[in-house]
């Protein structure tokens with residue numbers, strides 16, 4: 001068995017060359033002594049290795065396949081590991097990773113480690129900003145694998161076509177969708193404000209005995225994917241409307257049993273609209289971004305809007321359903337209207 005014999009001081013540089021050129025054999029162990037490091041290489045005849053010494057050396061076969069994290073820990077140095085964000089979102093076969101500025105020159109290596117260790121992932125893109133603008137979209141930049149931005153995602157017995165650049169979608173909310181779905185009772189008429197590519201409407205339709213679900217979404221690309229997703233899941237009791245929640249609600253003469261408001265940044269702007277289509281016993285799921293010691297702000301917004309619209313209410317539960325930023329949570333306050341409005 002052979003190995004590439006490299007003086008220790010050149011180890012980091014050569015390791016990067018091997019990885020970048022797909023020459024490092026990840027299935028065998030690297031060996032070191034006081035002066036040299038011995039790399040297992042996939043192709044010892046490769047031109048790039050001509051100027052280095054190749055010797056007979058026994059390099060052990062790795063017993064267990066490494067996961068991406070283990071692989072990266074053997075590839076990156078200490079500082080780089082400290083800057084590494086190991087959590088990433090997977091939407092279908094696209095992985096969305098975050099690359100710290102000081103790791104920019106290692107992004108392909110990081111992407112390759114993920115591709116090599118996740119058979120289900122075909123494309124790696126990186127976030128190039130935060131969720132932004134009225135449509136709450138987030139741009140990404142392709143790094144490795146198939147060049148595509150649309151993928152098929154699965155959760156809670158449903159399939160969704162998602163465009164990672166042009167619509168909002170978060171796989172991290174699948175548990176929250178399940179939480180809501182488990183509350184829905186037979187025959188409910190449900191309004192999903194800000195329906196996006198229709199994850200909530202489709203999860204609720206597929207997994208509950210709701211009577212009807214109406215979704216309203218402003219972003220035409222998200223709305224169109226939502227319509228495709230209804231067909232993909234053979235959904236019959238969901239209607240999706242493309243438009244502004246405030247305008248569309250003015251034209252509705254229906255009251256709902258349950259209203260979802262998954263726009264945490266500005267949901268309180270839409271509470272008056274929600275109350276226009278609410279009645280006694282309507283349950284509202286109100287989302288907000290708040291730090292742990294500020295949850296009261298959400299209760300205050302609900303209290304103020306209920307008072308203004310003549311409703312009495314009872315808070316049923318407050319649920320943390322994700323982390324938005326350090327110490328800031330995405331929360332959902334579930335509340336029920338306990339009496340008809342005195343102002344309708």
Ligand SMILES: C[S@@+](CC[C@H](N)C(=O)[O-])C[C@H]1O[C@@H](n2cnc3c(N)ncnc32)[C@H](O)[C@@H]1O
Nearest residue numbers: 134135168169194195196217218219244245262
């Ligand atoms: C945080 S995303 C949630 C999307 C979807 N419910 C989900 O969970 O994937 C909020 C969505 O609200 C939409 N939106 C923003 N303002 C709106 C408005 N005034 N009327 C309707 N939709 C709106 C955005 O385009 C975006 O798709």
